[in-house]
Amino acid sequence: MLWTLIQREILANLMTFRFPIAVIACVILGLTITAALTDNYERRLASYNEAFQTHQEKNFSAKTYSGLTLQLDRPPNPLSLFNQGLDKRAANSVRLRRDKVPSVWEDNYFSTGFDNPFRHLLASVDIVTVFQILLSLLALVFAYDAIAGERENGTLHLMLANPVGRGLIVLSKYLSAMICLMLPVLISFLLALMLQLQSPVIDYSTADFLRIGGILLTTIVYLSAFYLIGLLISCISRRTATSLISSMFIWVVLTFIYPNASLFMVNHFIETEEKIEQADRETSQIMEGFQREKAKLRDPFAPPFLLKGHWSGGSISKDVTHIEAASELEIPTVKAYYQELEPQRLRAVEAAWVVRKQAYSETFVHRSTAARNALRLSPAGLYYLATAAYAGTDLAAMEAFFKAVRQYRQTILDYFYDKKAFSSRQWFASDKGAVRWDDLSRFSYQALGDLTEDSSRASGELLRLLLLNLVLLIVTIVVFSRQEV
Amino acid sequence: MLWHIVGRELFQQLNSLRFLFALLLIIFLMILNAIGHIKQYKTRQIEYRQQVSTALERLEKNSDNLYNLVMRGPGGLNKQPSKLAFCAQGSEDYLPTSVLGWSAGWSRSSPTYKVSGLWRLMYDVSPPITGTDIFPTFLKIDWILIVSIVLSFLALVFAFDAISGEVERGTLRLTLSNAVARGTVLVGKFLSILMSLGVVLLIGILMNLLLLSGTLQLNGQEWGRIVGVSVVSLIYLSVFIALGLFVSSLANRSATSLVILLLLWVIWVLLIPATFGTILSGLNQPLSTQDYKAQRSSQRKEITERYEARGVYEHVPTRVRPPTDATVLWAEFLNEERRADFRLNKEFLAARTHQIQVAREFNRISPTAIVQYAVESLAGTGFQRHLDFLKNAERYADAFNDFLIAADRADPDSLHVPFVREGMSDKPVSFESIPKFQDSVRLGDAFKGALLDVMLLLLFFVVLFATAHVSFQRKEI
Secondary structure, X not given: OHHHHHHHHHHHHHHOOHHHHHHHHHHHHHHHHHHHHHHHHHHHHHHHHHHXXXXXXXXXXXXXXXXOOEEEEOOOOHHHHOOOOOOOOOOOEXXXXXXXXXXXXXXXXXXOOOOOHHHHHOOOOOHHHHHHHHHHXXXXXXXXXXXXXXXXXXXXXXXXXXXXXXXXXXXHHHHHHHHHHHHHHHHHHHHHHHHHHHOOXXXXXXHHHXXXXXXXXXXXXXXXXXXXXXXXXXXXXXXXXXXXHHHXXXXXXXXXXXXXXXXXXXXXXXXXXXXXXXXXXXXXXXXXXXXXXXXXXXXXXXXXXXXXXXXXXXXXXOEEEXXXXXXXXXXXXXXXXXHHHHHHHHHHHHHHHHHHHHHHHHOHHHHHHHHHHHHOOOHHHHHHHHHHHHHOOOHHHHHHHHHHHHHHHHHHHHHHHHOOHHHOHHHOEOOOOOOOOOOOOOOOOOOOOOHHHHHHHHHHHHHHHHHHHXXXXXXXXXXXXXXXX | OHHHHHHXXXXXXXXXXXXXXXXXXXXXXXXXXXXXXXXXXXXXXHHHHHHHHHHHXXXXXXXXXXXXXXXXXXXXXXOOOOOXXXXXXXXXXXXXXXXXXXXXXXXXXXXXXXXXXXXXXXXXXXXXXXXXXXXXXXXXXXXXXXXXXHHHHHHHHHHOOOOHHHHHHXXXXXXXXXXXXXXXXXXXXXXXXXXXXXXXXXHHHHHHHHHHOOOOOOOHHHHHHHHHXXXXXXXXXXXXXXXXXXXXXXXXXXXXXXXXXXXXXXXHHHHHHHHHHHHHHHOOOOOOHHHHHHHHHHHHHHHHHHHHHOOOOOOOOOOOOOOOXXXXXXXXXXXXXXXXXXXXXXXXXXXXXXXXXXXXXXXXXXXXXXXXXXXXXXXXXXXXXXHXXXXXXXXXXXXXXXXXXXXXXXXXXXXXXXXXXXXXXXXXXXXXXXXXXXXXXXXXXXXXXXXXXXXXXXHHHHHHHHHHHHHHHOXXX
């Protein structure tokens, strides 16, 4: 029985002019946006490769231990084609120094997501944005007259005269419309994916395909949520016109006004400045304390100079290229100075980091968690969050990069301790040969991290979306069953 | 007769459910806008004042010696935040708020002579991102967003069944059986929808300004610009009403009409402004930052080598009167290095802004982009305003250099060979006489910037309304 009903409904849906419009709109938009984004990705990858090459050459050119500063790059994420998330906005090039612990919330890093920073002025969309707007609209357009229309035409009476359960009718309408709506989605998704694979630089692994599968699944669940919203409205409304207009208002509120207004309010009501300023004060106190300790020590590079010779470098890095024989006697004093100073510096930096980390978690992290929670109340928000997690472009993925950078910083510090670098001559002088960095492991970072971690974040959102679907379906069936026709 | 129809239609519209929804929605958004703007305006003003006062302090400190000013320049030149940012945020967060007028950042020392480059304007090649931005992206709720997206959507919702609905119900036949021209009916419908949307917009704007009036003291000029913004918004809404009437007169069922309109809306309002210009401007890529930096250092090297060949490093400038060849050569070298470096920087900036301008030209096939640019111009925010600010800064840089030369002229002990230390005065300068940078939005610029866009919007409206008229005239009922 269900199958007969579904067949009837599918045929009815396919015959309307909505169906070809849906297919054409999805395909055209999906393809143009994919083409533009693929091109953009290729450029970003090229610029990353170039930057990576130059930094690779420069990074280990320091001749002394204290001269080591590194520029570490985050590669662009190919799945940002689906949901760009924060991929173009978060910092993608981090200068790593021993006197600073890097964090995603620092504001002195650079993002070359667009090489031309003015490009941020032009809105840029991705596949998920297009689907988020277009599919929800299509779902409502397919749903608004599903029940109200039949009631107006009087065909609902006719159908109910047969021995069919009302729940079955709702179910058949739902399933048939979903089959019809999935067609344009699958077609445009497949075409977009094929177009992406044409690019010589995009090469997805199995894990990446699983992520793309996750995005597709979320898209379908999102579509179904909006169809059910439309169906419920259609069920409640007496007239198709009312159903259509209420659907449109609900659409504009759910996809547009609610997400923007809620984020706006979160941004507005969660204060960050005061706590950050306080943290700034505390960190500068810590660093001043360190400077006072430093002032107690005799700085060999402050006049009168202990070493006679040539050197270069700034406040934290020194490179002495030539020491006059008469100064050789002073070398142990200089070594002792650094052995005393550097661990103190690192302790101060660590203490400052603890303060800042605490401040960030109370302000920015807290605010972005609140924003995520607010977004969860709208299916459009859930769709964005789930796909960003699958694509590895959400905040957690950006933080993962900084976590890797911090770990690498720790590796370097451990390496210094292992080598007893602070108390070595090569800490400040390269006159007896430059430091060889061969045995220090190199930093490497993949744009796409661990699949299980990302998908566990995504599946939380997906589950909420599924739950919403279930609730909507049950409510629709209950409302429809108790209604007078 | 026309007013009779308008009255009837208006009464219907104002009594409808959609009018109520629309009113609530717009009031809600306008209140949000006001709340957000008050806070943002205060912080921006404080920041701006702080930046200006640090720049002035620095200038005062450097005025103890004329040559300090030559080397270190006037400091950061700050962009004045617009009071009308609530009309259009204009992606201000992504635009630099200042141009640096600092020292060149290079110096050279030889055993006999130490020299550093002259001050110059420096356009930031890669402005840092602000960490606090890392946040799920959202659109700022400003008047542009409310008008260009929400109200245009509402315009379609108001207009989609204006004709097709009456055809369905059969009331159109009744109306036309009276001695009314079809054109009059169409104009009547158009005016009534425009009026009801106008009422919604007006109530929203009044609420908004009422909330803001405590914080903002607007002068006559700014009120004029707000009126301009409102008029542009109404023209923009007329475009969408005309589109709605056109599709409504084509379709025989109102549902069909709405579906077509919604798809057109999604494409025209949301997708074209976000994709079309971006795609086309991507074809024309400016120099990458890295290439620019490489070019810059190779140019400096080339100039240095050229002057070295002429023996610049062999002779040291002196205060000997009349000026020696070495003094003049050094002045020439320093001036040329500054000029060439600034030119390169400016060309690089121009290539980047050109890319955005191309994108904006293409985006103008969507009225949403047009209204955004027009309102930004009027509100004194956004890209065009940024370019005006850069022009102001450049004009000021010239004035500052002219002042340095004039101050040098006034000193009888100086050799008057700008801009080498030994050729110039090294006396203190009175701080009051130094020209200060004062950024401002000029009303002329604002209206001139918006004029073209308003004309384009009117063109869109006329074409669409004429098409709607023709299609309604030829419709069988």
